[in-house]
Amino acid sequence: MSLLAVGSVAFDSIRTPHGEVEEILGGSATFFSVTASWFTSVSVVAVVGEDFGKEHFDIFHQRSIDTTGVEQVPGRTFRWKGEYLGDMNQAHTLDTQLNVFETFVPKIPPAYLDTQYLFLGNIVPVLQLNVRRALPHLLASALDTMNYWIQGMPEDLAKVLATVDILLINEGEARLLSKQNNLKKAAAIIRKLGPRVVVIKRGEHGATLFGPDSVFTVPAYPLDEVFDPTGAGDTFAGGFMGHLARTGDLSDANLRRAAVYGSVMGSFAVEEFGLGRLLRLTPGEIESRYREIKQLTHFDA
Amino acid sequence: MSLLAVGSVAFDSIRTPHGEVEEILGGSATFFSVTASWFTSVSVVAVVGEDFGKEHFDIFHQRSIDTTGVEQVPGRTFRWKGEYLGDMNQAHTLDTQLNVFETFVPKIPPAYLDTQYLFLGNIVPVLQLNVRRALPHLLASALDTMNYWIQGMPEDLAKVLATVDILLINEGEARLLSKQNNLKKAAAIIRKLGPRVVVIKRGEHGATLFGPDSVFTVPAYPLDEVFDPTGAGDTFAGGFMGHLARTGDLSDANLRRAAVYGSVMGSFAVEEFGLGRLLRLTPGEIESRYREIKQLTHFDA
Numbered sequence: 001m002s003l004l005a006v007g008s009v010a011f012d013s014i015r016t017p018h019g020e021v022e023e024i025l026g027g028s029a030t031f032f033s034v035t036a037s038w039f040t041s042v043s044v045v046a047v048v049g050e051d052f053g054k055e056h057f058d059i060f061h062q063r064s065i066d067t068t069g070v071e072q073v074p075g076r077t078f079r080w081k082g083e084y085l086g087d088m089n090q091a092h093t094l095d096t097q098l099n100v101f102e103t104f105v106p107k108i109p110p111a112y113l114d115t116q117y118l119f120l121g122n123i124v125p126v127l128q129l130n131v132r133r134a135l136p137h138l139l140a141s142a143l144d145t146m147n148y149w150i151q152g153m154p155e156d157l158a159k160v161l162a163t164v165d166i167l168l169i170n171e172g173e174a175r176l177l178s179k180q181n182n183l184k185k186a187a188a189i190i191r192k193l194g195p196r197v198v199v200i201k202r203g204e205h206g207a208t209l210f211g212p213d214s215v216f217t218v219p220a221y222p223l224d225e226v227f228d229p230t231g232a233g234d235t236f237a238g239g240f241m242g243h244l245a246r247t248g249d250l251s252d253a254n255l256r257r258a259a260v261y262g263s264v265m266g267s268f269a270v271e272e273f274g275l276g277r278l279l280r281l282t283p284g285e286i287e288s289r290y291r292e293i294k295q296l297t298h299f300d301a
Numbered sequence: 302m303s304l305l306a307v308g309s310v311a312f313d314s315i316r317t318p319h320g321e322v323e324e325i326l327g328g329s330a331t332f333f334s335v336t337a338s339w340f341t342s343v344s345v346v347a348v349v350g351e352d353f354g355k356e357h358f359d360i361f362h363q364r365s366i367d368t369t370g371v372e373q374v375p376g377r378t379f380r381w382k383g384e385y386l387g388d389m390n391q392a393h394t395l396d397t398q399l400n401v402f403e404t405f406v407p408k409i410p411p412a413y414l415d416t417q418y419l420f421l422g423n424i425v426p427v428l429q430l431n432v433r434r435a436l437p438h439l440l441a442s443a444l445d446t447m448n449y450w451i452q453g454m455p456e457d458l459a460k461v462l463a464t465v466d467i468l469l470i471n472e473g474e475a476r477l478l479s480k481q482n483n484l485k486k487a488a489a490i491i492r493k494l495g496p497r498v499v500v501i502k503r504g505e506h507g508a509t510l511f512g513p514d515s516v517f518t519v520p521a522y523p524l525d526e527v528f529d530p531t532g533a534g535d536t537f538a539g540g541f542m543g544h545l546a547r548t549g550d551l552s553d554a555n556l557r558r559a560a561v562y563g564s565v566m567g568s569f570a571v572e573e574f575g576l577g578r579l580l581r582l583t584p585g586e587i588e589s590r591y592r593e594i595k596q597l598t599h600f601d602a
Contacts, residue, residue, distance in 0.1 A: 087482065181388065183505075184523040204484075205506040208523070217597055219518040222485040222509070256600040296518055297598045299557040 001139070002041065002114070003245040005032045006106050006131050007121020007234070009046040009070065010078040013095075014273060016088070016228050024274040025056055027078065028121030028144065031231035034278050035238025035265045036119075037063035038286060039246040043112055045069035045131070047104045049077040059275065068109045075100040088226045089203050106131050113137070117245035119237055120164070122146050125156035132163045140250055142166035142241050143195070144233065150177050162194040168237045170201045183208065184215075197255060199240065199262070201233055209259045213252040218259045221267035221293055228273045232266045235278065239265030264289045302440070303342065303415070304546040306333045307407050307432050308422020308535070310347040310371065311379040314396075315574060317389070317529050325575040326357055328379065329422030329445065332532035335579050336539025336566045337420075338364035339587060340547040344413055346370035346432070348405040350378040360576065369410045376401040389527045390504050407432050414438070418546035420538055421465070423447050426457035433464045441551055443467035443542055444496070445534065451478050463495040469538045471502045484509065485516075498556060500541065500563070502534055510560045514553040519560045522568035522594055529574045533567045536579065540566030565590045 007029030013022045029046045036042045043066035048056070052072060060067045078101035081094040106127055113134070118141040120128040125145065132141055143164040149157050150173060157177075161167065167190060171183065178186035187198045187210035198210045204226070206219040240262035247254055264286060271277045308330035314323045330347045337343045344367040349357070353373060361368050379402035382395040407428055414435070419442040421429040426446065433442055444465040450458050451474060458478075462468065468491060472484065479487035488499045488511035499511045505527070507520040541563035548555055565587060572578045 182525060182527070184525055202506065205503065206518075206520075208520075215523060215597055216600070217507075217520040217523075218600075219507075219509075219520070222516055222518075224483060224485055226483070253601055260600055291602065294600070294602050296516055297600075299517070299519075299561055299595070299598075300554055301592065301595050 001116045003117040004043045004115040005029045005119045006045045013081040015083040021273045028234045031234035032238040033065045035235045036242035039242030045106045047071045049075045049100045125160045129160040140165045166197040167195040168199045174200045216256045218263045226270045235269035236262035236266040302417045304418040305344045305416040306330045306420045307346040314382040316384040322574045329535045332535035333539040334366045336536045337543030340543030346407045348372045350376045350401045426461045430461040441466045467498040468496040469500045517557045519564045527571045536570035537563035537567040
């Protein structure tokens, strides 16, 4: 079924212990949509500048992603520069140039108004809310956010939280949002704010899904090398929502499978800089890693 | 089958955000043996002082633990005082009084010489080695150690590592021992030092077992409250080795079950101060939590 992503498209400059790259294609909507494109058809609402060329649009089109909603406006595309040291769990931002993203107002093309699955990437909460309200036919909506909005715009964030089905959030953000250190209690508090499903991402430790019927944990796939963690969270979301939209099944058993696909896709994302690995995948590789996570977690009752 | 634990018996004074206790029974051999006693018959080799009363021995005997190997000598029993703040993952030692533990030399009673399963708790590596060498009929031996010995006595530690089957170690210690940040690579390096099974404990994130045939992850059971983490690692080891000794089965499938029992028992340990919860268990509660971890991790292939 139809899946729409709203978020950022950016040029990322990244330094890790393994090397560095300059101005490669990134952003939450980009990682999400390229990932989800392995599962279902995806449309994107985002903004880019005049420096966003045909070669960049081609990356989306190569994955059959609908970019009708990617508005191109005067100015430069959003740029982010960051660095990972030592344990690779924490990005250190070196430079942020919002550029055209600073005045981004998502515009939903009429053809998208019957969208059934929605991912609201990490943007200003009030913009997320407007998008959510503009789409009356949703079967499931998912939200990402960050410390900056949790601390700076709690009222707006509360409004959008009250309207979504799923919150995908990392461990530190969950603690900040709930003012609760214990993750089980934190998830219970967040679920009372609106989302009936809370997925807490724990980086190299995997993720835990707190749903209406049960709690489910999925580990991260053990890799010999985490090359570049940029985009891993949005990639997890892309696998998760991609699987839900592909199947149209929101049962407890299928939410679990979706979380495993999230972990699978996240593990591919970090194997190379940027979108590298995510563009070179095959459906067979995805299914094979899904089975490896099954093997990694299986024990006899 | 017979399971022997060698390690410390101590009086712990503990402060956590939930309260504090003075001089309660603790120590690696204590937590291990009380835990393993739910699975199989256990003997202990340790040392205590003159202040170790009948009421303390009774705690072991109440769990049918053989204390023939617990030597009582002039002086005071080992004392440890520690505090947990904020995230509860790290103990801050406030005071350590080794007392009779300082000159502890494990003496294996003749009746224990045909022991088949051995746990070497965290003591001086050369003493661990002597115990290991004194037991010719072992089917499986497991070792715990700590930063202090990894950094201070690497040659002695290497000797004992070369003789054991299983190393149970926490995440930070595994990185220190292997000089490798990536846990998959760290486990591969450690396995080349001797143990064919390396279990890396990750506190609230669970544990990962790196064996000859596969890798297995088990989550920590999500608790509403971690009350006192003291002894959780030795408790994990007690559930793990207790299940192996009970079944006499070292297959890949059974190592996985053993790791789940380790996680189950660790989750009980942290629910109360000291041995509190571990002494009040029932076999039904253990099996019930095992099934809950199954439910927590299960997804369809």
